[in-house]
Amino acid sequence: MHDAGKVVAGIAVFAGLVTAPIWYQASVGGAVQPLDLSRDFPVVRPGAPGFEDLPADLALNPDGTPRECVEPTEFMRANHMAILDRWRDQVVREDVHDYRSTTGKTWPHLKLTGTCMKCHQKKAEFCDRCHDRAGEKPYCWDCHLDRVAGGR
Amino acid sequence: MSEKPPSPKELLQIRHDPAGPDWMDTKPVFRPGTWCYGAVPKHAEYLGLPNPRKWQATDEDWGLPPDWRERILEGLNDRLKRFRSLFVFMDICVRCGACADKCHYFLGSGDPKNMPVLRAELMRSVYRRHHTLGGKLFGRAAGARDLDLDVLKEWFYYFYQCTECRRCSVFCPYGIDTAEITMMARELLNLVGININWIVEPASNCFRTGNHLGVLPHTFKDNVEFAASDLEDNTGVHVDVPINRKGAEILFVVPSADYFADPHYYTFLGYLALFHEIGLDYTFSSFASEGGNFGLFHSNEMMKRLNHKIYAEARRLGVRWILGGECGHMWRVAHQYMATMNGPADFLEVPRSPLTGTVFENARSTKMVHICEFTADLIHHGKLKLDPRRNDHLRVTFHDSCNPARAMGLLEEPRHILRAVCNHFYEMPENTIREQTFCCGSGSGLGTDENMEMRLRGGFPRANAVRHVHEKHGVNRLACICAIDKATLTPLMEYWVPEVNVGGVHELVANALVLKDEKEDRDSDLRGEKWLHMKDDEETGRKPSQDLMEGMDHA
């Protein structure tokens, strides 16, 4: 091979750059576990501390079943930001406060802080865990309070 | 030439928006005026080239050896291993099309295969078939094709419609140089005896007699002495021209047309006058009587064979360094190939101007200096007494020759000289000069008369720019520093812009040069044209010696 020094150096730089994530994880990242989203959610269920503080219309469904989220979990994981965005526009610009979910149910009077965070009270544990991991920096809390009055 | 070329109007019935069948489905038509004659056997034999025979491109049977295909494919394989340029250029083209309208032959002919990218694809398609996975697996769908006789004929047609001018390479984002691909293609074609006489005969002459024109030593001496006497008639200055003189400080090498052809001859007179005036200790060599090198247009081996004599003569004559005259491809060879091929020139000294003391550090290894570098330095240091009024009858523009521009970067030296020696110097539009200069249309051994139509087409972009400055500024002289230019721009101008004639830079230098011992009544330029200011002076009764401009100093 001719110009071996330069060529090998070039290939080494190239290989180093494209495999950088491997080295990064091996050194900086350490052992990374998949995020277990099934555990540790500070969701307030009937009987749990704080449940009583929730507004009555959110505490239980009209038929008495435990309170559920506006959309199924899988849908929320992918689409929550779109829903929040749409709510905001509807509330601010159109004075519409109800939400009709993909399951066909209508949810009245929705708010980020007042509704979502009533249940998902700990921003650090609920929101930030995923956002930080995915490198997302939503600007929700530029305006909204990140905790409900009286929340933890 | 077999047929009269079409009129300019007919010639320009061209379109630059190719349409019609896929390029792999079209074949070239060998029309008279668009191709060059095959090499005459005796010249091919003298050089020991393969498969010497009488043949023409229009022959049904090209007289190829039975294994021509294998020879070319093996040759390609071999060159891929020897030339990284070829290997890389075969692989990295993305067909962005930036080069398409940069080629003078495409602009002048509209033939899509004269787009540099497609010219290269002619070879790339064969390369893909044999050297890439896609080409081997998918054939034509991957842009690959077999090397058959039609492809070979197409190679001959289009690789002898490229003047290796490198203009496309300036615009290519990867620097792909079609000149390099054409050089390789011509080497491959030569392997089976496909070559043109206008290259092989000069090469054969050059090998034997030292120069392309086959000028024998006694004729060389006659020509040089004749030039000296012409110069004496014109200026009154008697010049002794040293030839084969051992112990001179400098070996001066010129293209042979300079002492043989018109209008090169006036440049030759210019050199003689200049060297005499500054008392340069130099010599010509009757054997190194050619700086040009048609081997460049044949193969790298032939280039080396023909170039060998330059250093050999410098050594034999015991000079200290080499000065080179006005020539384009000679300077590509001298600058980019000579020391690599036939060096190191460690028996010579780093060139140093005996008049100004300037050491030419940029030539410290090859030890060869361009005459324009040398003269620009003289002018800068005020060593020449110049009267630019003596060129007032000329309105000058400058044609950058492809090789000094794009294989060297000799752009400012000739301009520095021209601004000092004439009062009326006008540049052509910027897209047509310096590194973007257009070829004369006849470089790389294609300047033969049977190829006239293609030459006129290829030269059109250059002529178009000259016409522009002619109409705008009344330009009537196209100055250049290349022997092929001087030979081929002349008919090109006659065809496209007949009001403009062609000449060298050092012709203009000598016109303006006030010689110490010139005759009192020196009143015309080297071509015998009366100086305008002399006419004026006669009318006003002033003496011509008044108002002489001293040597210019731009420091």
Place this chain on the structure above:
Amino acid sequence: MKILVSLVLVVAAVFLALVLAGTGLRPLFGVALPYLAFATFLIGLAWRVVRWARSPVPFRIPTTCGQQKSLAFLPHSRLDNPFTGRQAFGRMVLEVLFFRSLFRNTTATLTRDGRLVYGSEKWLWAAGLAFHWSLLVIVLRHLRFFLEPVPGFVEVLQDVDGFFQVWVPVLYLTDLVIVAAMTFLFLRRVLLPQVRYISLANDYFPLFLLLGIALTGVLMRYFFKTDLAAVKDVALGLVTFRPTAPEAAGSLFYTHLFLVCVLLAYFPFSKLVHVAGVFLSPTRNLANNNRAERHVNPWNPEVKTHSYQEYEEEFHDLMKNAGYPLERE
């Protein structure tokens, strides 16, 4: 025809992945193919470079695009006609990062009265630069999936790219730019007669493939959202060699990933190797100092030459009669 074949191939790849990613073959798309494609890309490209480098550069042949270094009083054009290795490096930087040569591009037109006129033609340069820079930013942005914790520079890049904070999730300018640039490059290839004439299927295919990658990515980000936590699990799994292919990442994601795999695997066998080749281009990466430093050709051939002695022998009498000094009287 060339266009159609390329388009059909890319569309077929999209459907193949859309359908199969929903089946038991998902690990193939999430694990096996990414590893295979990446290995092909890395080894393939390195192999191509080594293959080129095994051929020497026999002659130093820079294309000079400015004034040479010669006399001290003439301004030397350092970057267009480099004289030293450092200057040549500078030229390469301009070439690789800013497409210096393409910036010179002009367009020639023959007018009806038989004149050639030249115009500046910067669109190809602008679109090419926009495409390549966007691609780089997008690739770097994607590091947020491959790296944990996400490094600061990636977040900065996202902030800058999403500067206008329109839409949710924030619209990245590079997403717009890359689709626009590729659309331009495609239209140019189809609409300009010269470029259409020279184009091969090998030119359309990577364009469609890249467009497919960009569009599936755009769809996933802005329209049919996917579970980013699952996507990050896939990406992190790949780089930590604990691969996983969760269903939650969605078919669109696996389609996007599959197209990237096709691109990576296709890369070393295509014109896309220009990325590496440009660094080895002898007309750009060498200094134009030929006459100052001798370049050595490792295979400098022995050739048959003609000596002065042979010359003098052949023309001895002519030379003698003409009064030349001779070596042998």
